[in-house]
Amino acid sequence: MAPHTIRWGIMATGGIANTFVRDLLIDPKTRDASDVSHQVVAVASSSSQDRATKFIADTGIPAGCAVYGDYESLVADKNVDVIYVATPHSHHYQNVMLALQAKKNVLCEKAFTVNAAQTKILCETAKKNNCFLMEAVWTRYFPLSIQVRRLIQSGEIGEVLRVVADTSFANEVEKEFDTANRMVNPDLAGGALLDLGIYSLTWVFQTLYHTLPRDQRKAPTVAAQMTPYHLTGADESTTILLSFPTTTPSNDTHPQHSQGIAMTNIRVASDPDEKGSAGPAIRIQGVKGEIQVFGGPAYRPTTYRIVPKQGHGAVRTVEYEFPGKGHGMYWEADEVARCLRDGKLESEGMPWEESIVIMEVMDEVRRQGGLMYPQKIESTEFPLPL
Numbered sequence: 001m002a003p004h005t006i007r008w009g010i011m012a013t014g015g016i017a018n019t020f021v022r023d024l025l026i027d028p029k030t031r032d033a034s035d036v037s038h039q040v041v042a043v044a045s046s047s048s049q050d051r052a053t054k055f056i057a058d059t060g061i062p063a064g065c066a067v068y069g070d071y072e073s074l075v076a077d078k079n080v081d082v083i084y085v086a087t088p089h090s091h092h093y094q095n096v097m098l099a100l101q102a103k104k105n106v107l108c109e110k111a112f113t114v115n116a117a118q119t120k121i122l123c124e125t126a127k128k129n130n131c132f133l134m135e136a137v138w139t140r141y142f143p144l145s146i147q148v149r150r151l152i153q154s155g156e157i158g159e160v161l162r163v164v165a166d167t168s169f170a171n172e173v174e175k176e177f178d179t180a181n182r183m184v185n186p187d188l189a190g191g192a193l194l195d196l197g198i199y200s201l202t203w204v205f206q207t208l209y210h211t212l213p214r215d216q217r218k219a220p221t222v223a224a225q226m227t228p229y230h231l232t233g234a235d236e237s238t239t240i241l242l243s244f245p246t247t248t249p250s251n252d253t254h255p256q257h258s259q260g261i262a263m264t265n266i267r268v269a270s271d272p273d274e275k276g277s278a279g280p281a282i283r284i285q286g287v288k289g290e291i292q293v294f295g296g297p298a299y300r301p302t303t304y305r306i307v308p309k310q311g312h313g314a315v316r317t318v319e320y321e322f323p324g325k326g327h328g329m330y331w332e333a334d335e336v337a338r339c340l341r342d343g344k345l346e347s348e349g350m351p352w353e354e355s356i357v358i359m360e361v362m363d364e365v366r367r368q369g370g371l372m373y374p375q376k377i378e379s380t381e382f383p384l385p386l
Contacts, residue, residue, distance in 0.1 A: 003028070003035055004341040006333075009042040009080035009104075011071055011095060013055035016109060017086035021059045023330040030324035036337035038330075042066040044074035046087075071095060075102035082132065082336060085109060088182055089189040090377040090386065093118040096133070097382045100125045105132035107336050111194040114373055116359035117380050123352040132339055134332075134347045135355045137202055139299050141331035144320045145206060148284070148291055148304055152211045152249055156306065158288030159253045160211075163260045165203035165282045167196045167298040170269035173229065173236060183266060184232045189373050191234035193226075193362060197264035199299040201358055203282045204242055204260030210354065211248040219357050220244045220260070226369025233371070237265040240365055253287075271297055280305070288312060300328055 008024060010017055024038045040061045045051040049069030056065050068074045075083065075098055082105040085095050093113045099106045100122065112135040113119045126133035139145055152160055171177065173184065182188045183195060209217050220242035227237040242260040247253050263270075270281045280292035282301070289309045295302030305317045322328050339347050346352050366372070376386060 001035075003037040004337060005037045005039060006337040006340055007039050007041040007079055007081045008333075009044070009074050009077060009083045010040060010055075010086065011044055011074055011083050011099070012086040013043065013045045013051055014086060017084070018055070018059055019327050020084060020086065020329045020333070021055075021061065023326045023328070024333055025060060026324040026326045026330060028330070028334065031326075031330065031334075032323075033330075033334050036334050036341065038333055038337065040065055041079050042068065042074055042077045044068035044071050046071055071098055075099045075104050081105060081340060082107060084136075089114060089194050090187065090373070093122065093380070094382060094384060094386060096122050097125065100129055100131050100133070103129050103131055105336075105340060107134050107136050107332070109136045111189075111198045111362065112355050112359060114189045114194070114377050116356055116363050119356050119359045121380055123356065126345060126352075130345070132336070132345050133352070134336060134339070135350050136332055137198070137350050138329050138332040139199060139202055139301075140206055140349050141335050142301070142320070142328055143331070144293075144301055144304060144318075147318070148293065149206060149211050151291060151306070152207060152284065152286075155249055156288075157284070157286030157290055157308075159247045159250060160208065160284060160286040161247055161253075161258045162285045163204050163207050163258075163283070164263075164285075165200040165261070165298060166263040166270040167199040167281065168192075168263065168265035168268055168270045169196070169297075170272060171266050173266060174231070179232050184229050184234045184236070186232055186234050186373050187377070189377055190232070191229070191236070191238075191371065192264040192266050193235050193238045193365060193371075196266070197238050197240070197262060197362075198358070200262035200264055201240070201361065203293070203298060204262050205354065205358060207284050208242075208244050208246075208248055208258050208260050209357075212246060212251060214351075214353075216246060216251055217354075218245050219360065222361055222364045222368070224365040224368045226365065226371060228369075228371070235369060235371055236267060238365060238369065239263045240361070242361065
């Protein structure tokens with residue numbers, strides 16, 4: 001049977017879009033994905049058509065790809081099956097709404113939006129217009145991540161009661177980032193939380209929340225501390241304690257309670273020497289042992305280790321490769337293709353409900369830290385020029 005081919009339109013031409021497209025162009029057969037394939041049929045830059053043309057040349061997209069200097073033309077292209085939104089977080093709501101109003105399917109980069117109210121409206125609009133919509137939390141679709149979740153669900157380390165996850169980088173912030181840089185610019189919803197902290201939250205949620213049946217998943221209570229960057233007010237360091245009224249996988253231990261600690265920082269690194277000497281960035285702790293996740297950093301792990309409780313077996317280490325010398329974004333693209341093939345509006349791996357809960361957590365973290373973005377990018381009004 002011929003593979004199901006999905007035709008992609010790329011919205012924005014920055015670094016993340018470059019990485020995503022390069023992965024799309026790798027033959028799916030290199031990762032044993034013979035059932036789906038991908039074509040990039042249109043690219044749009046909001047700044048100029050020339051920039052989109054250069055992007056096509058730089059990434060090696062085959063001839064015949066349409067080129068646009070605005071997003072309205074991209075969403076109107078009848079040859080496009082799904083649009084990959086790779087703009088800054090601050091613009092996601094407006095850009096995704098534009099696509100959904102044109103009844104286009106969407107894969108939107110994380111963080112999904114700036115706040116939960118925006119995410120809810122996007123999901124409601126997707127349902128109303130019968131469009132597929134997914135937050136591009138690519139780490140969830142790695143074979144390593146899937147296997148770790150299965151190990152938890154099988155009881156490999158017993159009832160899981162605590163997860164610690166860190167996604168941090170050591171930057172000389174004042175030297176490396178001017179105040180307009182997206183990492184520290186509130187006008188672009190900048191700061192550690194939405195850009196990096198989402199990965200720490202991803203590991204906490206995919207292990208303590210997503211491993212339970214959907215009817216048993218319950219939102220956590222949140223306590224957070226945030227350090228603002230003195231030049232812009234965006235967060236440079238955020239630590240979140242999440243308390244879930246559940247445990248996994250059986251959810252019947254006493255007390256029924258588990259904790260996640262999600263950390264992010266742009267001045268200190270979770271992997272200082274970039275050789276793994278500091279140990280795992282993620283520790284998933286159960287009553288019979290723990291699973292440690294290494295490499296990457298946390299968003300692109302390469303190895304996990306199972307450390308059983310003393311007397312319960314030997315330590316085991318499993319390493320994963322990235323087929324075709326890819327970055328790993330092709331696995332989420334394959335998920336999109338299969339969902340579209342099967343007529344699904346959302347992915348079981350990253351369902352709308354879970355994206356909303358995670359955005360609600362980040363809303364509460366920002367509330368406790370006193371971090372507000374400009375009203376325009378927090379707004380649910382559409383259309384609204386930014």
